[in-house]
Amino acid sequence: MSTGTTKLDVVVSDVVPVNDLVTRFHFRRRDGELLPTFSGGAHVVVEMRDGERTRLNPYSLMGSPLDTREYTISVRRDDVGRGGSLFMHRSVKPGLEMVISYPVNLFSLDLRAKKHLMLAGGIGITPFMAQTAQLAGEGGNFELHYTCRTASLGTYADVLRERYDRRVRLYHDDRDERIDLDRLLSTQPLGTHLYVCGPAGMINWVRDRAAALGWPLEAVHFEHFAAPQPGLPFDVTLAVSGKTIRVGSQQSLLEAIEAAGVDPPYLCRGGVCGQCETNVVSYDGKFVHNDHWLSEEDHRSGCKIMPCVSRFEGKSLVLER
Amino acid sequence: MAAKSIISRPVYGTLSPQPGKHHLFIADAEGALAISEMAAKAPAGFFDGAEIVFIPGPDGKHIAALESLRPAQFHQAPSFASLLPRLKQTLSNAHMGLRLYLSGTEGLIGQAMQVALEAGVDHTSMQTEHRGSLARRMQCVHCKGITENVTTQPATCSHCGLLLLVRDHYSRRLAAFQGVCINAEDRGEIPPMEEAFP
Numbered sequence: 001m002s003t004g005t006t007k008l009d010v011v012v013s014d015v016v017p018v019n020d021l022v023t024r025f026h027f028r029r030r031d032g033e034l035l036p037t038f039s040g041g042a043h044v045v046v047e048m049r050d051g052e053r054t055r056l057n058p059y060s061l062m063g064s065p066l067d068t069r070e071y072t073i074s075v076r077r078d079d080v081g082r083g084g085s086l087f088m089h090r091s092v093k094p095g096l097e098m099v100i101s102y103p104v105n106l107f108s109l110d111l112r113a114k115k116h117l118m119l120a121g122g123i124g125i126t127p128f129m130a131q132t133a134q135l136a137g138e139g140g141n142f143e144l145h146y147t148c149r150t151a152s153l154g155t156y157a158d159v160l161r162e163r164y165d166r167r168v169r170l171y172h173d174d175r176d177e178r179i180d181l182d183r184l185l186s187t188q189p190l191g192t193h194l195y196v197c198g199p200a201g202m203i204n205w206v207r208d209r210a211a212a213l214g215w216p217l218e219a220v221h222f223e224h225f226a227a228p229q230p231g232l233p234f235d236v237t238l239a240v241s242g243k244t245i246r247v248g249s250q251q252s253l254l255e256a257i258e259a260a261g262v263d264p265p266y267l268c269r270g271g272v273c274g275q276c277e278t279n280v281v282s283y284d285g286k287f288v289h290n291d292h293w294l295s296e297e298d299h300r301s302g303c304k305i306m307p308c309v310s311r312f313e314g315k316s317l318v319l320e321r
Numbered sequence: 322m323a324a325k326s327i328i329s330r331p332v333y334g335t336l337s338p339q340p341g342k343h344h345l346f347i348a349d350a351e352g353a354l355a356i357s358e359m360a361a362k363a364p365a366g367f368f369d370g371a372e373i374v375f376i377p378g379p380d381g382k383h384i385a386a387l388e389s390l391r392p393a394q395f396h397q398a399p400s401f402a403s404l405l406p407r408l409k410q411t412l413s414n415a416h417m418g419l420r421l422y423l424s425g426t427e428g429l430i431g432q433a434m435q436v437a438l439e440a441g442v443d444h445t446s447m448q449t450e451h452r453g454s455l456a457r458r459m460q461c462v463h464c465k466g467i468t469e470n471v472t473t474q475p476a477t478c479s480h481c482g483l484l485l486l487v488r489d490h491y492s493r494r495l496a497a498f499q500g501v502c503i504n505a506e507d508r509g510e511i512p513p514m515e516e517a518f519p
Contacts, residue, residue: 114441188417191441214341214418216446 007047008035012096013070022123022155023089024062027071027100035068040131041107041195041223044071045269047099050087054258057084058269060126060197060223061103062156064133071100074155076123081227082250104267107197107223109134114191116142119179119206121198125155127223128197132164145179147171147198181206185213197223226270228252229290231311237318238262239281253307257321264307264321271309278305278319285314330489333430333451338363339420344371345411346392347433349401350378351453352425353387359422360390368392372411374404376429378453401432408433412440424450428458428469431496444493455518459487460497467497474517475503484511487518 014026029035038061048055059073075088092098107127109116116135118128125146135142144167148154151172160168171177185194194215196206203222210220230250237244238257247256254276257264267275271291280303289299291306298304305312305319336359338344344367346356353375360368372394373387388395398404412419421437423430430449438444456470459478466480475484478500485500492499504510 112441112443186416186418189441190412190415190417190419192417194417212340214339214343214420216339216420216443218443218446219417 006102007099008044008102010035010071010098010100012092012094012098015092015094018074018155019153021153022074022076024072024074025088025092027073027098028069030097035071036102037068038065038103038130039105039108040065040134041109041127042103042105042130043107043127043268044073044103045101045266046073046088048084048087048092050083050091055082055084055087056255056258056266056269057088060107060130062126062129064137065130066133066137071103074123074126076155078227082230084227104273106268106273107195107221109140109195110193110219110221113193113219114141115189115193116140117184117188117192117194118142118144119194119196119198119202120144120146121196121202122148122153123155124196124198124202124223125157125160126197128195129156129160131195132160136164142167144168145171145184147173147177147179147202149173181209182213185210185215193219193221195221195223200224200226224270224272224292226272226290226292226309228255228269228309229288229311231288232313234285234312234314234317236312237316238321239318240321247311252309253305253311257307262321266308269308271306274306276306276308278307278321279303280305281318281320283312283314283317285312285317287312327489329491329493331427331431331449331491331493333449335359336422336424336448336450338367339448341418341420342370343415343419344368344422345415345419346371346373346375346422346424347408347429348373348387348423349376349425349429349453351383352423352429352450353377353383355424355450355452356390356422357383357386372396374398374408376401376404376425401429405436408436409440412437412442415440421447422449423447425452426454426456427451428456428496431458431491431493434493435496438493457487457518458497459485459500460492460495461485461500463502467495468500471498471500472516472518473514475512475514476500 010027013028016024063072245260267273288311290309371392459471461478464481468479486503490499
């Protein structure tokens with residue numbers, strides 16, 4: 001169990017292929033009770049017992065927050081990834097008992113907004129499935145712009161169009177359709193909040209244009225689940241627990257620490273929430289910081305690291321933990 | 322700049338040019354100086370997309386200085402109440418990208434912020450700079466009446482006449498500090514009145 005997260009014993013109640021890349025998974029509580037309530041944009045961390053290895057991946061809840069009989073997530077298969085999504089696609093079947101974390105929301109709606117403008121890219125649509133359901137239930141004012149590679153890979157595009165009609169606008173890469181972003185951002189009424197979830201390039205593009213066009217930071221929300229990047233293996237010493245461990249090339253520092261029996265705090269496992277921030281005691285080498293949490297100054301100082309996504313190259317590294 | 326005491330007490334900054342094309346300045350009296358000083362740091366063409374709404378003080382100073390910045394629009398008003406309809410109209414027609422700059426007395430900053438909050442602007446995204454008098458806009462917590470330009474501690478409610486302790490407890494919704502009866506137990510007890518907010 002990790003600080004800030006409590007776990008839920010669930011059973012996979014359904015597995016539904018959505019398209020060539022995406023599969024949807026439904027979870028219910030094993031004791032038959034209702035699941036904890038959540039708000040649109042929340043995610044859960046799914047534990048996968050993959051042989052010797054425990055994988056922990058975060059996925060956005062995409063069902064309606066108004067229905068907590070089950071949780072649903074959608075997983076995009078990544079054939080060249082680290083294996084979590086492949087495990088979900090290949091090994092998770094209805095009836096399997098699994099453990100997931102309580103929901104955590106690092107991408108919540110700002111309900112003071114007069115209007116919610118949502119921009120999704122690819123599988124980045126999942127948090128908006130829950131957010132739009134939440135807003136539709138409350139009569140909220142929203143507009144969703146969704147870019148996908150092809151119509152057949154437009155996950156849930158048909159569902160969204162059916163539910164919300166013209167409040168949903170689709171853009172297909174193969175038809176050279178592109179969001180006229182500057183125009184879109186410049187014509188929103190005062191009091192609009194912007195939400196973006198998708199590939200890093202899309203998030204950066206939207207944030208940069210919004211800032212340049214005078215959108216205050218407070219009105220721009222984004223979520224990016226960065227998978228830990230592979231790299232060279234390295235050794236790390238944990239000063240408090242007195243352990244020296246090896247971090248494999250396909251393993252994150254956080255995963256290696258967990259495998260060594262230490263129980264560090266985490267929430268997002270994507271370098272954005274700050275929960276796993278760790279002090280560096282000493283080092284000889286260079287950090288490969290992949291997080292969006294620490295400031296550039298923190299990165300340069302060599303005093304802190306986010307073990308969920310960041311790595312190290314060099315002779316020695318001693319962390320507090 | 323006012324000192325921070327309790328958490329609701331507003332803290333002001335220094336105006337600085339924000340990115341974007343549309344800028345709305347609302348200022349009174351010496352708040353004009355904050356705009357002029359910021360203008361020195363602003364990029365060329367910054368005021369081409371700017372509107373300045375100004376309430377001069379009784380001395381009528383700083384009008385020429387603001388006009389010399391050549392904003393796209395310059396509007397002068399005798400009081401905040403008189404510019405309110407125009408301000409509401411401007412904000413209801415505005416798009417995201419409009420940046421707000423409020424400078425001058427706390428009463429002006431607070432009331433302009435109150436209107437902008439209703440239009441959906443986050444209070445932390447507004448640039449503010451306190452200049453000039455420390456006079457407070459005060460709500461009597463007993464009769465709910467608002468008394469403008471309170472400079473003394475305690476202060477008399479202009480509606481119900483109670484003698485009030487002017488607290489640092491501030492309401493963004495009302496754009497006013499809270500005034501609480503200072504001699505509720507014994508009305509005959511009259512503490513000395515001091516000029517606390519000159």
